[in-house]
Amino acid sequence: MSGMHRDRVETKDRPGLHERFRLLIQLASAALVNGYAAGFAGCKIFTGTSKMVCLPVLNCYSCPGALGACPIGSLQAVEGGAKHNISFYVLGTLMLFGVLFGRLICGFLCPFGLVQDLLGRIPARKLHVPEKIDKPLRYLKYVILAVLVILLPMLAVNQFGIAPPYFCKYICPAGTLEGGIPHLLMNESLRKTAGALWNWKLGILILVILGSVFVPRFFCRYLCPLGAFYSLFNRFSLFRMDLDKSKCVDCKSCENVCPMAVKVTEHINSPECIRCGKCKAVCPVDAISSRFETDMLTRNVAVKKVD
Amino acid sequence: MTGRDRKLTRFLRIAAFSIGMIFVLLGVLRGEHLEVFAKAVRICLECIGIG
Incomplete structure (x- = not known):
C-alpha cells in the first residue's frame, strides 16, 4: 500500500475509530458510576460512603446502581435544606472539574450524554433547528440552572426553611429514566403512589427521548443545567x-x-x-x-x- | 490568542481553581458532604417523580 493511499484510508476510518473509542469511554464511565449491580437485582440503592462524593456527571443518586451523588441533586439538597443556603462543596467540586475539563465531561463521561448519543444513532432524518429558534432556546439551560437549581431552592422554602429539589422534581429526565423507571418496575407500592407528577415527568422524558432522536444532544443543547455550568469554563479550561x-x-x-x-x-x-x-x-x-x-x-x- | 487573552485565560484558570479548592474545603468544614450523603443514601421520591 502506498503511503498516500494508506493516509487516505486512515483519514477515512478515523471518525469511526474515534467514535468507537468514545463509546467505549462513555460505557466504562456509565458502568463505573452505576456499578452497584446488587441495587438492580434487589429493590434498593447503594448506601456506602462513596455516596458523599459529588460526581461530575448527571447521574441520579436514586438510581439503584449509583455509587456517587448527582451534583445537581446535591446542590439543590444542600440549598433546600434547613442548615445552609448555598453549597460550597458542590459548587467547588464543579468549578474544579470545569476548569480542568470544561464540557469534555459532557462529551465523554456523562451517562445521560451516552443515552442521547445512542438515541441519535437511530436512523431518522436529523432536524436542522433554524438559528432563530436554536439560539434563544440554548439560553433555556442557563435559566434552568439559575432559577430551578440555584434560586428557587434558596428562596422558595416552606416554614421550616426546606425546599424541594425543583429541577429534579419537575424536569430531570435522568432521574425518571435511571431512578423512577427501575424503582417503579421493582416496587409495587411505589407504582400505586405514582400520580400526576409521574405522568408529567414521564412526558418530559418522552419529549427528551424523541428530541434526541431528531436533534443530536437535544437535552445538552437546551435543558441541561450541568452543561450550562461547565460551559462557563469552556473558554479557559485546561483541556481545549x-x-x-x-x-x-x-x-x-x-x-x-x-x-x-x-x-x-x-x-x-x-x-x-x-x-x-x-x-x-x-x-x-x-x-x-x-x-x-x-x-x-x-x-x-x-x-x-x-x- | 493574543498576549492579553493569554493573561486573562491564565488569571481565570488560577482564580477558578483556587476558588474551587477553597469552596470544597469550606463545604467539607461545614459538613455539607454529610448532607449530600444523607440525601443520596435514601430514595429521593421527588427526584424519581413520585412525590
Missing part, C-alpha cells in the same frame, strides 16, 4: 481545542458533523462545544487538535496555533 487556521481549507466538514451545531471555524472553544472530538476526527487536513495545557502557572508560553 485548537484550530490551526493556516491549515484549514474551510471545507466545513467539522461543522457538518458537530452534534452541538458549533461554528467550529469561528469559535472552536465555544461554550456549546462538548469536546466530543468528531470535528478533529473528520478534519481532512488535521487542522484541529486538542490538548491539556499544563502551563497554568507559567508565563510567556509560545502559542503556535490560533484559536
Whole structure:
C-alpha cells in the first residue's frame, strides 16, 4: 500500500475509530458510576460512603446502581435544606472539574450524554433547528440552572426553611429514566403512589427521548443545567481545542458533523462545544487538535496555533 | 490568542481553581458532604417523580 493511499484510508476510518473509542469511554464511565449491580437485582440503592462524593456527571443518586451523588441533586439538597443556603462543596467540586475539563465531561463521561448519543444513532432524518429558534432556546439551560437549581431552592422554602429539589422534581429526565423507571418496575407500592407528577415527568422524558432522536444532544443543547455550568469554563479550561487556521481549507466538514451545531471555524472553544472530538476526527487536513495545557502557572508560553 | 487573552485565560484558570479548592474545603468544614450523603443514601421520591 502506498503511503498516500494508506493516509487516505486512515483519514477515512478515523471518525469511526474515534467514535468507537468514545463509546467505549462513555460505557466504562456509565458502568463505573452505576456499578452497584446488587441495587438492580434487589429493590434498593447503594448506601456506602462513596455516596458523599459529588460526581461530575448527571447521574441520579436514586438510581439503584449509583455509587456517587448527582451534583445537581446535591446542590439543590444542600440549598433546600434547613442548615445552609448555598453549597460550597458542590459548587467547588464543579468549578474544579470545569476548569480542568470544561464540557469534555459532557462529551465523554456523562451517562445521560451516552443515552442521547445512542438515541441519535437511530436512523431518522436529523432536524436542522433554524438559528432563530436554536439560539434563544440554548439560553433555556442557563435559566434552568439559575432559577430551578440555584434560586428557587434558596428562596422558595416552606416554614421550616426546606425546599424541594425543583429541577429534579419537575424536569430531570435522568432521574425518571435511571431512578423512577427501575424503582417503579421493582416496587409495587411505589407504582400505586405514582400520580400526576409521574405522568408529567414521564412526558418530559418522552419529549427528551424523541428530541434526541431528531436533534443530536437535544437535552445538552437546551435543558441541561450541568452543561450550562461547565460551559462557563469552556473558554479557559485546561483541556481545549485548537484550530490551526493556516491549515484549514474551510471545507466545513467539522461543522457538518458537530452534534452541538458549533461554528467550529469561528469559535472552536465555544461554550456549546462538548469536546466530543468528531470535528478533529473528520478534519481532512488535521487542522484541529486538542490538548491539556499544563502551563497554568507559567508565563510567556509560545502559542503556535490560533484559536 | 493574543498576549492579553493569554493573561486573562491564565488569571481565570488560577482564580477558578483556587476558588474551587477553597469552596470544597469550606463545604467539607461545614459538613455539607454529610448532607449530600444523607440525601443520596435514601430514595429521593421527588427526584424519581413520585412525590
